[in-house]
Amino acid sequence: MTGMNGGRSRRPRLLLLLTAIAVVVAAAVATGVEGSPSSAVSPVQAQRVVRAYDRAETLATLRLSAPAQDAVEVPPESIIDDATFAALHDQGQRRSAPAPQTDVRITVYVPVQHRGAETFAAYVSSRVHGQPGAILMVFRRTRAGGRWRQSMSPAYPGAGSPPPVAVGAGGYVQSLGPSTQARRLRLTAGTVAADYAGLLELAGRGDRLASGNPFAAGAYTSRLAASDRQVVAQLTGAGGTVTGTALPAPYSGLTLRLRGGGGLVLFTVSVRQSFAARAGLSLRQAANRTPWSPLLAPGSYRQVSTTTLMTVAAVVPPAGSASPVRVVAETASVIAVRALQAGSATTA
Numbered sequence: 637m638t639g640m641n642g643g644r645s646r647r648p649r650l651l652l653l654l655t656a657i658a659v660v661v662a663a664a665v666a667t668g669v670e671g672s673p674s675s676a677v678s679p680v681q682a683q684r685v686v687r688a689y690d691r692a693e694t695l696a697t698l699r700l701s702a703p704a705q706d707a708v709e710v711p712p713e714s715i716i717d718d719a720t721f722a723a724l725h726d727q728g729q730r731r732s733a734p735a736p737q738t739d740v741r742i743t744v745y746v747p748v749q750h751r752g753a754e755t756f757a758a759y760v761s762s763r764v765h766g767q768p769g770a771i772l773m774v775f776r777r778t779r780a781g782g783r784w785r786q787s788m789s790p791a792y793p794g795a796g797s798p799p800p801v802a803v804g805a806g807g808y809v810q811s812l813g814p815s816t817q818a819r820r821l822r823l824t825a826g827t828v829a830a831d832y833a834g835l836l837e838l839a840g841r842g843d844r845l846a847s848g849n850p851f852a853a854g855a856y857t858s859r860l861a862a863s864d865r866q867v868v869a870q871l872t873g874a875g876g877t878v879t880g881t882a883l884p885a886p887y888s889g890l891t892l893r894l895r896g897g898g899g900l901v902l903f904t905v906s907v908r909q910s911f912a913a914r915a916g917l918s919l920r921q922a923a924n925r926t927p928w929s930p931l932l933a934p935g936s937y938r939q940v941s942t943t944t945l946m947t948v949a950a951v952v953p954p955a956g957s958a959s960p961v962r963v964v965a966e967t968a969s970v971i972a973v974r975a976l977q978a979g980s981a982t983t984a
Contacts, residue, residue: 682744719971723930747811770796788947790965810893829884829903837882842868852960875914897954910941929970943972
């Protein structure tokens with residue numbers, strides 16, 4: 637269940653390149669990758685930004701420094717990581733150095749930039765202790781020559797595979813705005829986000845998904861709903877209640893054109909859930925801060941309410957297609973908890 641995932645599915649680390657080029661790259665993130673205002677960041681520069689971000693983010697995480705983290709991230713990613721830092725601070729813990737990685741591969745997708753904010757995406761795969769992992773990160777800057785910051789990083793289950801983004805001249809890709817999406821895609825990014833929020837709301841209440849929903853069966857749709865039904869059934873079977881709402885979150889996403897038509901849509905959803913035990917019973921948070929968020933201290937509670945941010949990547953078929961939307965990657969993190977004990981309220 638979204639409100640009981642115990643925290644965040646952390647992204648795999650990039651292999652740190654402790655070479656002369658890493659020093660140059662770190663400087664590039666600090667000052668912004670320079671280029672003429674009329675040109676996009678190049679794919680080579682984008683690769684350097686990704687590697688430099690990982691170095692800066694690793695240092696911020698080891699120090700549990702929210703200001704250092706916020707220097708290289710923007711919402712929703714900065715909100716997610718700030719909540720993670722808060723939970724670790726509350727427990728008196730420190731982050732250990734990331735495990736060594738092998739077979740690190742970075743594929744960047746740099747759209748031809750237009751006026752206003754600039755953005756690009758990066759698919760990163762690696763192995764940690766032999767286990768594969770992959771994420772899809774989005775980077776933004778508000779002006780040419782400004783600082784690139786990471787904004788979201790949905791994770792693939794297992795190894796994943798690079799999305800089949802259409803690459804054109806010079807290695808650049810095409811981002812699709814709302815009007816182009818309406819012409820070329822089965823559903824616009826806004827509609828996909830709203831429909832997925834509706835799916836999460838049903839799943840979070842333990843309800844069965846509507847047969848006409850546009851999503852293919854998978855880990856983040858039908859199997860998520862089935863898992864939630866089991867958790868909700870346990871609570872309601874003991875006389876408890878579960879309520880919740882889910883809505884698209886007001887953060888900028890990205891839609892990239894795919895080979896053969898269709899689009900890769902990245903968006904964020906906010907989920908609020910409330911779990912209440914019946915009179916005479918309680919919801920237990922164990923000493924290891926499970927099954928609820930690490931933001932909640934161990935103890936017994938009459939009610940637990942959570943707010944979760946979910947960053948999502950979905951493949952949307954082209955207009956006229958009857959194929960379903962496939963949710964291919966997702967990262968979920970509880971960013972706030974409010975809990976009620978006998979005669980008191982606790983907010984984390």
